[in-house]
Amino acid sequence: MGQNDAELIRRSRSGDADAYGDLVLRYQDRIFATVYRILGNGEDAREMAQEAFFRAWSKLDTFREGARFSTWLYTITLNLTRSELRKRKTRRHIKPVSLQVKFGDDEGRTMEPPSGEDGPLTRIGKAELHRLALDEIDRLEPEVREVVVLRYMQELSYEEIADVLGCPIGTVRSRLHRAREQLRDRLSPLLQTSHKGGAA
Amino acid sequence: MNCELVRELLSLHLDGLLVDPDRQDLSRHLEECAGCREHFESLDQVVSLIHGIPPVCAPGGFRDAVQSGLSRRSVAKSLLLRMIPRVAAAVLLVTFGALGALHFLAAPSGPPVEVGLLGSDAAAPTLGEAPIRSASEESSPASPASAAEPLAPAGPAPGGHAAGGSGGGTVGIGGGAGGAFDGAVSVDLVSGTRSRSNSERSLEYVVSGGEPDATAGLILAELGNRRARTAGRGFRDTPVDDEHPAGLERVVPDDEGEPARLVLYLTADEVRYILTLLAKRNGATTVLGRSSRLDGDDSVLRAPPGKPEMAEGDAEGPGAEENRKPQEEKSTSAPHRFRVELRFDRKW
Numbered sequence: 033m034g035q036n037d038a039e040l041i042r043r044s045r046s047g048d049a050d051a052y053g054d055l056v057l058r059y060q061d062r063i064f065a066t067v068y069r070i071l072g073n074g075e076d077a078r079e080m081a082q083e084a085f086f087r088a089w090s091k092l093d094t095f096r097e098g099a100r101f102s103t104w105l106y107t108i109t110l111n112l113t114r115s116e117l118r119k120r121k122t123r124r125h126i127k128p129v130s131l132q133v134k135f136g137d138d139e140g141r142t143m144e145p146p147s148g149e150d151g152p153l154t155r156i157g158k159a160e161l162h163r164l165a166l167d168e169i170d171r172l173e174p175e176v177r178e179v180v181v182l183r184y185m186q187e188l189s190y191e192e193i194a195d196v197l198g199c200p201i202g203t204v205r206s207r208l209h210r211a212r213e214q215l216r217d218r219l220s221p222l223l224q225t226s227h228k229g230g231a232a
Numbered sequence: 233m234n235c236e237l238v239r240e241l242l243s244l245h246l247d248g249l250l251v252d253p254d255r256q257d258l259s260r261h262l263e264e265c266a267g268c269r270e271h272f273e274s275l276d277q278v279v280s281l282i283h284g285i286p287p288v289c290a291p292g293g294f295r296d297a298v299q300s301g302l303s304r305r306s307v308a309k310s311l312l313l314r315m316i317p318r319v320a321a322a323v324l325l326v327t328f329g330a331l332g333a334l335h336f337l338a339a340p341s342g343p344p345v346e347v348g349l350l351g352s353d354a355a356a357p358t359l360g361e362a363p364i365r366s367a368s369e370e371s372s373p374a375s376p377a378s379a380a381e382p383l384a385p386a387g388p389a390p391g392g393h394a395a396g397g398s399g400g401g402t403v404g405i406g407g408g409a410g411g412a413f414d415g416a417v418s419v420d421l422v423s424g425t426r427s428r429s430n431s432e433r434s435l436e437y438v439v440s441g442g443e444p445d446a447t448a449g450l451i452l453a454e455l456g457n458r459r460a461r462t463a464g465r466g467f468r469d470t471p472v473d474d475e476h477p478a479g480l481e482r483v484v485p486d487d488e489g490e491p492a493r494l495v496l497y498l499t500a501d502e503v504r505y506i507l508t509l510l511a512k513r514n515g516a517t518t519v520l521g522r523s524s525r526l527d528g529d530d531s532v533l534r535a536p537p538g539k540p541e542m543a544e545g546d547a548e549g550p551g552a553e554e555n556r557k558p559q560e561e562k563s564t565s566a567p568h569r570f571r572v573e574l575r576f577d578r579k580w
Contacts, residue, residue: 060295064289065289068288078291161281162286180282212279220277
C-alpha cells in the first residue's frame with residue numbers, strides 16, 4: 033500500500049490483479065455510495081459498482097496518463113447508472129427506490145456522525161429528516177441528482193464534477209442551484225417544524 | 233445588488249466560492265434584507281442537512297468479489313480467444329458444407345420470379361404467397377382426378393416468365409421479367425399431348441440455361457429423396473412398366489451433336505414438385521402450392537379417368553392426412569404418370 037494511483041494503474045495495466053485490488057479498495061466506498069445514492073437499491077448498487085470496476089479494468093489501456101483515476105472511474109460509473117436508469121424507464125420497471133440508509137443492514141455499513149455534532153435537532157429527528165431529504169433527492173431529475181450526489185456526498189469540486197459529467201462548470205452550477213432551490217422548497221417547512229420541536 | 237442576483241449568488245456563497253467584492257456586497261444585502269436572509273438561512277439548513285446524511289460504504293467482501301469476477305472474466309476471455317480459431321473453422325466447414333449441399337438449390341439474387349402453371353390462364357400465371365421452403369420439405373397437394381381438358385401445345389416462353397395463354401401449356405420458370413440470371417434455368421412447356429384414349433399424356437419441356445448434368449442430377453436426386461421419404465410412410469412407388477421400373481430415364485443420344493434429354497415418368501405431384509424446385513433455384517418467391525388454384529388451373533396435370541394420381545408426395549404436405557385415408561384404394565391401381573421429357577438446349 034501507500035503507492036499512488038499512477039503506480040497502481042501501471043502495475044494493473046501489466047496484469048497485476050493485486051494492484052488493481054488495491055485500487056478497488058481505495059475507491060470502492062465512493063463508487064458504491066455514488067451508485068447507491070443514484071439507483072437507490074442495495075443489490076443493484078453492488079452489482080453496478082462491481083461492473084464499474086470490471087469496465088475500468090478492461091479499459092485501463094485507454095486511461096490517459098496524467099488524468100485523475102477517480103474522475104475517470106466516476107465517469108464510467110455514471111455512464112452505467114444512466115444506462116440502468118434508461119432501462120428502467122424503458123421497461124417501466126420502477127423498483128422501489130429508497131435512498132434511505134438502512135442502519136445496520138447488510139447492504140451498506142453506515143457511519144454515524146459524532147453525537148457531539150447534534151444541533152437543535154434531536155438525534156431521532158435528524159434520522160427522520162435525513163430519510164426525508166434522501167427521498168426528496170431521489171425525486172430530483174437524474175441529471176440534477178447526479179450533481180447533488182457528487183457535490184454533497186462525494187465532496188467533489190465543481191471542476192471535478194464538470195470533468196466527470198463532461199459538461200461546463202456553468203452547467204454544474206446551474207444544476208446545483210436548481211437542486212438547492214427545489215430541496216429548500218420541499219424541506220424548509222419540515223426544517224422549521226423540526227427546529228421548533230427541537231427547541232421546545 | 234437586487235434580491236434576484238443575491239439569490240443566484242447564495243449558492244456560490246454556500247459552497248464557499250464567492251470572493252470579494254461580491255461576498256462583501258452579499259453580506260451587506262443580507263443584513264438589510266430580511267427576505268433574502270431567511271432564504272439564505274433555509275438554504276444553509278438544507279445544505280447542512282444533506283451534508284449530514286451518513287455516508288454508506290461498500291458491502292464487505294466487495295474487493296474480493298471484484299477480483300474473483302475479474303478472474304472468471306479473464307478465464308472466459310481466454311477460453312473464448314482459444315476457441316475462436318476452432319469455432320471459425322467449424323463455421324467455415326459448416327458454411328461450405330451447406331453451400332455445397334445447396335449448390336443446386338441456392339438461388340442467385342435477383343428480382344422475384346413468378347411461377348406459372350401448366351395450362352394456366354393468362355390472368356393467373358402465379359400461385360400462392362406461401363413462403364418458399366427447402367426443396368426437401370416442399371410438396372404440392374394432389375389434384376383430384378377429373379376429366380381432362382384438351383391440351384393445346386404452346387410455344388416456349390422466352391425468358392422463362394410465366395405466360396400461358398388460354399389453354400396454353402406454358403410453364404415458365406427462371407429468368408423472370410427482369411431478365412435472366414446467371415445460371416438460371418428456364419423450363420418451358422412446349423407441348424402437351426395425350427392419346428386418343430386419354431390414358432397417356434406426355435409433357436415436353438425445353439430447358440434453357442444451366443448445365444444438363446447439374447439440372448438432371450438435381451431433379452433425379454430430389455425425386456429419389458422424395459420417393460424414399462414417402463415410401464417409408466406406406467406409399468408405394470409403382471413402376472410405370474417393366475421398361476421403366478424407376479420411372480426415370482436419362483436419354484443418352486446416339487448422336488453426340490444432339491442436345492441432352494431426360495425422360496421422366498412422373499405423377500402430377502412430382503411434376504409440380506420439380507417445377508417448384510427449379511423455380512426456387514431460380515429465386516422464385518412464389519411457388520406452386522395453393523391447391524385451390526391448382527385445382528382450377530392445372531388441367532394439364534390432371535390424371536385421365538380411371539387413373540388416380542399417386543398421393544406419395546403429400547405425405548408431408550397439408551393434405552397428407554386426407555391422402556392417407558384412401559391409400560388402400562389408390563394402391564390397388566397404378567397412379568397415373570406423365571411422360572415428361574426435358575429437352576435441354578445443350579449437350580450432356
